[in-house]
Amino acid sequence: MTKTLAFVLYPGITPLDLVGPLQVLSALAQIDPTFEVAVVGQNLVPLGTDTPLKLVPSHTFDQVTEPFALIVPGGTEPTLAALANEPLLSWIRKAAQTADVVGSVCTGSLILGAAGLLDGRQATTHWGFRDLLAKFGATPTAERWVESGPLLTAAGVSAGIDMALHLVERLAGEQTARTVQLFIEYDPQPPLGGIDWSSADLDSFKLHARAMLASALADHPALLARLTT
């Protein structure tokens, strides 16, 4: 039986969170037809992102009931609002019961947390939101990606590419992972080098992140209180 790798779409995401690992796992599915990729959403309508691009899912939640893997992308304020999106959380909770891989990119891990899937696990997320993971019972871990049982969480945005290549290696071996990496010419050369964490201004973004959280969950005071006190 074909194993479905399901990307979860909801309004307002950061599209690179989804498209990075989608491109990697679509290449896997092209090489190894025991895998197929789907993009699942509540309806098949175009959804806005935090860029001017709109994205359209390939399948509804109802059409994909037992994926082999699910991967939840993140974003900014709309993702924080999605912590109270019950149809989304409900599909994730149900799919996670039978999935071998329960994955996320960036603040997508907070949605896994809201679905009750982080309790007792190690996890990561975008650096600006990492301490929130503890509110969901997880141990925040500052790694590019973190495996903990079925859970596979990546750091912010671009980290989904690294996580997905690791997943390809795990599912189909090193040679296939190298072939996928070659297809997408992933030989990164950040013009200014990697991030210099020691000199970066992390505090002003973290303040901004807290303000986004308060705004996103203004109509859900109990959840907001749980995450901020």
Next chain:
Amino acid sequence: MTKTLAFVLYPGITPLDLVGPLQVLSALAQIDPTFEVAVVGQNLVPLGTDTPLKLVPSHTFDQVTEPFALIVPGGTEPTLAALANEPLLSWIRKAAQTADVVGSVCTGSLILGAAGLLDGRQATTHWGFRDLLAKFGATPTAERWVESGPLLTAAGVSAGIDMALHLVERLAGEQTARTVQLFIEYDPQPPLGGIDWSSADLDSFKLHARAMLASALADHPALLARLTT
């Protein structure tokens, strides 16, 4: 006046080619409102990609006539077919006349070539198609990205992220580029390291690339002959 950074959408692209630099330049526009980002296409309808995801432009070609920058993503067979897409080439040709930056990711540079914009320039593209650049009068250059006059071309797929960060640095300075890099947590850690070009099997993909070209341009024998003889 606001400077528009226009991403060009057409059927069947590799979505990471577009979404990588789109995410980077959308962050620039958020930090520096003298820039805005648009995704332009012939119509505002969802377009398929080489994954199950569909993408919807934010503007039609008619709505964006004098962008400050245009960036053309690439892909596989549908991109090669687009070398004969006259409405697309015509918009690109006209926009390029006044644009400060004429950019591409991956095989998007071949589309710039088909529009007559590579003649006498240094350029790059996905490694599997690099020698085709010479057919358009360009000097193929094996770099992560290449600047040559207004032309800014990136290597395959993921290289668009590096190119876009370079462009942010050029347009808005090093500090803004570092902030964008921090937002998207671009601190790459490919699980198997960078690409080992010396041991990679490049030849079988190149054969496949030639077969794609022949199939994509079957109805355009003159163009096909120009690119293959």
